[in-house]
Amino acid sequence: MKGDSLQQSRARHVAIIMDGNGRWAKQRGLPRAVGHQRGVEAVRRLVRSLEPTGLECLTLYAFSSENWKRPDEEVDDLMNLMRRFIKSDLEEFVANKVRLKIIGDWRALAPDIVAMLEDALARTAEGKRTLAVALNYGGQHEIARAAAKAAAEGDVTIETIAAHLDTADLPPLDLLIRTSGEIRLSNFLLWQAAYAEMLFVETLWPDFEPAHLAQALDDFARRERRYGGR
Numbered sequence: 545m546k547g548d549s550l551q552q553s554r555a556r557h558v559a560i561i562m563d564g565n566g567r568w569a570k571q572r573g574l575p576r577a578v579g580h581q582r583g584v585e586a587v588r589r590l591v592r593s594l595e596p597t598g599l600e601c602l603t604l605y606a607f608s609s610e611n612w613k614r615p616d617e618e619v620d621d622l623m624n625l626m627r628r629f630i631k632s633d634l635e636e637f638v639a640n641k642v643r644l645k646i647i648g649d650w651r652a653l654a655p656d657i658v659a660m661l662e663d664a665l666a667r668t669a670e671g672k673r674t675l676a677v678a679l680n681y682g683g684q685h686e687i688a689r690a691a692a693k694a695a696a697e698g699d700v701t702i703e704t705i706a707a708h709l710d711t712a713d714l715p716p717l718d719l720l721i722r723t724s725g726e727i728r729l730s731n732f733l734l735w736q737a738a739y740a741e742m743l744f745v746e747t748l749w750p751d752f753e754p755a756h757l758a759q760a761l762d763d764f765a766r767r768e769r770r771y772g773g774r
């Protein structure tokens with residue numbers, strides 16, 4: 545219907561490529577690990593600010609399937625940050641009704657992390673707003689897995705592939721933000737980004753504040769979305 549596709553004012557689902565932790569640390573003469581720690585603090589601030597945004601889902605790219613190529617020490621740092629984050633913040637998620645969701649091949653992570661995540665998923669299952677964390681995630685692989693499942697069921701269409709994506713139970717992606725001035729998707733949510741708005745900001749991830757998200761949501765509310773129509 546004409547007009548139907550125009551202007552959807554409030555975002556339901558925002559995804560963020562959290563980039564720039566390394567540069568943030570380098571600018572200050574600090575180890576990269578400190579940049580990642582400050583990155584986790586930015587995550588925490590944002591999750592605490594979710595309620596007033598009205599967002600139903602925030603999806604964060606925490607570890608890509610390509611990130612294994614980083615030096616072992618950095619991979620270990622990131623995995624340890626994940627362990628600590630779940631340990632320190634799980635109770636707060638439960639109290640604030642944040643539902644945790646993990647996308648990607650996260651079951652291939654270290655067994656203790658898988659066990660922690662399974663526990664966290666179970667304990668937050670009744671949450672009202674979703675924090676989706678992409679772990680060992682690659683968009684092409686997600687699409688290939690979903691297409692293979694659709695094929696095994698004998699019906700490969702846009703709808704059947706979408707129904708098998710890791711994000712099948714989430715609202716459509718409205719806005720994809722990347723920090724640190726890089727302008728690429730880096731294999732994140734390739735399918736879901738088909739009609740999403742994009743926002744590339746110069747801010748390095750550790751400096752990203754709830755006010756930046758609020759501004760992005762404000763800008764989004766003013767954009768006119770056409771989904772290929774006129």
Ligand code: FPP
Nearest residue numbers: 562563564565566567583584587606626629
């Ligand atoms: C990009 O910065 C960031 C990452 C590869 C990891 C993102 C991870 C976190 C913010 C912490 C873990 C998250 C959670 C949810 C606990 P970069 O290292 O590529 O920065 P650079 O491009 O400046 O080097």
